[in-house]
Amino acid sequence: MTFERPARPNRSQLSVPGSSSRFIEKAAGSAADIVMLDLEDAVAPPDKPAARRTVIEALRDVDWGARTVSVRINALDTPFMYRDLVEVAEQGGDRLDLIMVPKVNKAADVHLLDVLLGQIEMATGRKRIGLELQIETAEGLQNVDAIAAASPRVESLHFGPGDFAASIGARTTSIGGPVPDYAVLGEPDGAGRRDPHLADPWHYVLARIVVAARAAGVRPVDGPYADFKDEEGLRWSARRAAALGFEGKWAIHPGQVETLNTVFSPAPEEIERARRILDALAEAEREGRGAVALDGRMIDLASIRQAQVMVEKAKRLGLA
Incomplete structure (x- = not known):
């Protein structure tokens, strides 16, 4: 079976805890291009079954208008993935457009998801579900070309800066922000002072993802900028991603959406x-x-x- 990938706007992707009905309803009224209901990092392990039920109810009951809706399931190496995928896809109704998959490491991960979703769609008669894939590990980046091209169901590749930093042992606890130690000293000034000049530790990763995504015909999307009170930092982070060819960026707070929509729209x-x-x-x-x-x-x-x-x-x- 062949599919045509939808040309979805993806300037801002608002991540919302799947455990909070209040936050979900607020996100549905936002200006985000895509709202992603999160069952992974935003939900503690004991709360995941209840959050899954909350997400299914929201998919059925909330007025999403014309907005694209995604659900982030738990990673394939967790005990929650199978139930997340099956219950959400079978019971979530046709307002579910996309499944976001964290920590995708190889093309075989995508093949498994593709087969499961195809069987669910045939069994239930529901509409096709697209896949969004997060590149968050050294192995995932190493295999990013094969991952991007693994299935016509894949619609986008997303960078996960926090988990990727942990995967490669980077000395930072920042998510999406600057890394102060990744710098070089400039030439001495008249007083002999040498100021450090920050470099971008994620340039290679971002460039690698955007090339793999564009070669496969899927959307490249940058990950979150965690300091949601730093609008200027968010804007420059988004400008960097847009300059490299990314379609958009994650928002972890509704207040970030307007900035992202502006930066990733042609002036x-x-x-x-x-x-x-x-x-x-x-x-x-x-x-x-x-x-x-x-x-x-x-x-x-x-x-x-x-x-x-x-x-x-x-x-x-x-x-x-």
Whole structure:
């Protein structure tokens, strides 16, 4: 069976504890592109069965409007995964769009989930469920190309900075924020002082994920920025991800959603510039000219492709 991946907006992915009906209802009214009901890290082990029931009731009863809804199950190496997957997929109704899977380590993990979901769908007649996969371990990153291409059910790859840092033994307790020791000393100033310059310890990981995702035709999404009171830090973290080619980023607090939606949306001037490039191309074609120029500069094919991507994204987001 073949599937066509939906072109879902994924600028902001709001994570909500699956144990809290109040937080779930509040998230349903937010401006987040995707709301993810979390049965993993946000729920203590003794509370997981009750949280699973809360999530199933919310999927059935809450008015989600046109919003995409995801549920993060527990990892495959836990005793909770099977019951999470089966009960949520069988009982959650058709408002369940996606299953988020933490700590995916190899393509075989995806194959297992694909088979189970396919059998559930055939047995219940429910609509197809997509998969979101978290890259959170050294093994997962090593196998990221195969993971991304493991099933047409896969819709997105997500970076999990906290667990990934633990997996590689990084000396940090920050999640998504700067790592002060990952720095180099600059040249001495006039007084002989040498200031440290922070570097980005996650650049390789993020670049690796975005390339694997784009090669497989799935969405790359950055993980959370844990200091939800630091709006400026969140904005710069999101700008870095957007510059690398990510579709969006996790929000762990509703107050982060607006910033993420803004950063991962094309700005009006960017959309206008892209439209002018495409208009210049169309005019050149009408006049039989092979060369395309705009504002005194030649436009090459790469610029045209970038403009096409920009305009198409703006249309998907309702901005053009």
